[in-house]
Amino acid sequence: MxxxxxxxxxxxxxxxxxxxxxxxxxxxxxxxxxxxxxxxxxxxxxxxxxxxxxxxxxxxxxxxxxxxxxxxxxxxxxxxxxxxxxxxxxxxxxxxxxxxxxxxxxxxxxxxxxxxxxxxxxxxxxxxxxVLIQSPNTEENISPIKAAETTNKKKNLILCIKSYGDHRYIDSKDICFFQADNNSTDIHLNNGEVITAFKTLKHFEAVLTNPFIRIHNSYIINRNYIARIHTGNSLCYIKNTTIKLPFSKSYKKNIDFIISDFSNENYIEI
The missing domain is CATH 3.40.50.2300 (Response regulator)
Known part of the structure; x- marks a missing residue:
């Protein structure tokens, strides 16, 4: 091979x-x-x-x-x-x-x-x-190549927010941004709901990966919900809302990465 x-x-x-x-x-x-x-x-x-x-x-x-x-x-x-x-x-x-x-x-x-x-x-x-994987509904076998492709498809991350026996499951694709609130973090969803998790923003920064990117001491943003980045005013605009999140100079390289990441997609600059 x-x-x-x-x-x-x-x-x-x-x-x-x-x-x-x-x-x-x-x-x-x-x-x-x-x-x-x-x-x-x-x-x-x-x-x-x-x-x-x-x-x-x-x-x-x-x-x-x-x-x-x-x-x-x-x-x-x-x-x-x-x-x-x-x-x-x-x-x-x-x-x-x-x-x-x-x-x-x-x-x-x-x-x-x-x-x-x-x-x-x-x-x-x-x-x-x-290795042959047998379908549970038929007698047919799935080819090794097809099985590998199925395994490699990345599933959305699910966040489980636990509090006093309550388990709240959140699909990561529904999260617009995280906002620090002292020793807790507010999780803002695309439906306008806000869920509080008793973990610091630094904790979420450590466990989350792209598309979640730290842009400020108080914010981690889901880049998939960014509608606009104004570098002059240091603001990120959230899609389909009036919300504007500031980004700080210390995280400017992360903003540069987001802009670069967008430019690598199906993209036309006008």
């Missing part, structure tokens, strides 16, 4: 080192490399590689390389490539696991890392070939 791959890394020397090791494995076929979010997304969508080696702690923060790239891939692809994180930081591993990445390699990369990776890929491929 051959595996085409793309390297996403803002360090040219690191790209060369990764490719040099990979070149010694005949089953790994290099396609291209990218050093920023936009180019990386375009390359993956254009070439549809089987593997992506991704740096998530770039030296140049303007490259916008992070795990958010995986979220973007789910918006366009039913089946995303296998993601292999390559970084020098161990403390990002837990967050990466939440994205179900295939592997997490610590730089400097070594040949043994790639030996283990290729063995893991071969085992995974073999398992996919021999």
């Amino acid at each position: 051959n595996y085409s791959y793309i390297i996403i890394d803002d360090d040219p020397e690191s790209v060369l080192k990764t490719k040099a090791i990979a070149d010694s494995f005949s089953e790994l076929n290099f396609i291209a490399a990218a050093d920023n979010y936009s180019d990386a997304l375009n390359l993956i969508l254009e070439h549809n590689p089987k593997l992506v080696f991704l740096e998530i702690d770039p030296a140049n923060t303007k490259s916008n390389l992070s795990l958010n790239l995986i979220d973007a891939l789910y918006r366009y692809l039913n089946r995303i490539p296998k993601i292999i994180i390559t970084t020098s930081k161990k403390d990002l591993a837990f967050e990466a696991i939440q994205y179900e990445v295939t592997d997490y390699l610590i730089k400097p990369l070594k040949s043994i890392d790639f030996i283990k990776l290729t063995l893991k890929l071969k085992k995974s491929h073999l398992d996919d070939e021999i």
